[in-house]
Each structure stands twice: as C-alpha cells, then as structure tokens.
Amino acid sequence: MKIDGRKARKLTPKQLRFVHEFCYHTLTGQQSASESARKAGYSDAIARKSAYELQDPNKYPLVAEAIYDLKKELQDKYSVNMDKHLARLDSLSKRAEEEKHYAASINAEALRGKASGLYDPTIRMESAIENLTREQLVAKLNELQKKGIGIAGEENIIDVTPEKEQPKLIED
Template identity: 35%
Template structure:
C-alpha cells in the first residue's frame, strides 16, 4: 500500500477544522465534523501522525504557518491596529476605550516605562546619630511643608527637664 499523492476532501476538511478551531474544538470533534463518523478519535490520531498521514501533517503545518503570517504581531501593524481601534472608539464616543487604546499604543511604542522602586531600610538598624541626621534631612527637604516655629518647638533641655509620663 503506497502513500496517497494528494489529500482527500475529508482530510483537507479535518486539517482546516483542526487549525481554524484550535483551542475551541478537540481533534476528535474536528474528525467527526470532517466526516470520520465511526471512530473519530482514532482517525484524528492517525491523521496527525506523520508516519501514517504525512500529507495531512504537512498540510496542517502549512495552514498554521499561513495563520502565523496573517496574524503575526509586529510593532508597525500593532500600532496601526491600536490606532484604528482608538479612532473607532472615538467615533462612537467611547472615550474610555479610546484612551485605553492610545495608552496601549504608547506602551507598545516605548513611551511609558513602568517603574517599581523597592526601598529597603529599617529604622531599628540605625544608630541615634543616623536617625537624627535622617530626621534633620527630612525637615530640611520638606521645610516648605513643615512649619515649626520656635514657639512651638521645645529645646532638648526642656524635654529632659519635663519628661512625659505615661
């Protein structure tokens, strides 16, 4: 028994159903729908086996490559599609969708940079001098926000003479 020289209609239909419904239908469902009614699971297995059905496997590969080329994501196409979605949303007055599409375009174009700053420091590990220096720097950095007039602040000697009791 030799290899067939071309695909049958049922084999082509199976391959097309398999590729175009990827993730939505199982291989056995595609085989059944293609006309393999008696043993669809076994037919699906045989049709995807390169030793048993090399032409079907080759055709499935060609279809997948076509789809990859058609839906391939590259920056220009992606930005163009987002611009189209933005424009369509603006025409419909869907401002939130339009803004989201424009932000997505900006991110894809590298205009936005997500930054996460993780500071690790522990006041418990600082000496008293380091704490005082840190507090003085904070006061100096934010003197326009923090207004401590001399009348409100107590000197160190006053605090020592009148300790706060619990």
C-alpha cells in the same frame, strides 16, 4: 483556508475538512482532535484513531503537510508584533474618536503609548540621565554612593576630569 491546489486535489474531501477543523478549532482549543475528525465525517468508532493517524507525516504526509501549511498561515495572520500592534491600536483609537467614543479612544492611545514604552519609568530615567550636565551627573552619582547604592561596573569607571592647564614655557 488556503491549501496549495495541487495538494488539495490529492486529499480526500474528508481529509480537507479535517485539516480545516483541526487548524481552526483543535489548535485554538475549541475542540479535540477526535471531534475534528467526527466533524470531517469520520465515524465515532474510528474518529480518535483517525485524528491521531492523519497528523502522522509517515502515514499521511500530504495531510500533515497541509496542517503544517495552514497552521503557519494562521500563525502569520494572527501573530502579534510591535508594528501590527501599534497600527491596530491606532486604527481602533481613530475609529472610536470618529464615533465620539472618547474614553475608548483615549484608552487605545494609552495602550499604544505603553506598548511604545512612553510610560516605562526606566526609559524616562535614561532620558533624564542623558539630559544631565556632567556636574549634575557627578552630583547624582555621589548622592547614590552616599546612600550605599553601588554602581554596576564602577570598577571600570575612568575619571576624565581635565587637569588644570600648566603654563606653557616659551622656547627660544
């Protein structure tokens, strides 16, 4: 638990313990705030009231601020973003492969591919459309139109079919 040293010196040992218990156990749903207060050393008779008051920034601003800081630190540490997720799956895949757990390695790689969008059919469709020639694309669009499938925004489509070149007149 990292709490600014200056703040930590201003909190009592019970308050510091409550901040730890609250952030690591109450916020994760493992115990109630009252239980966090009891584990911090508050008596059973006042644990519920203490747990409520200790979170009140008007009554205990340093405790509330320490809870906020530790909560933010934990969110940063355990948050999931694409880079962290892909790196973790890559690490798990390599470690499983090194230990000859090929099924686990393949599973981690498959999950990494899914997270990256490699198995998303809409992505493959877009890629396929991008690779079509103009004639192939027009044929696909005509096929969709025959099936009665409208094209979003088709009223804004402009036909850019080049006209046949007219013979140029020679000027004197």
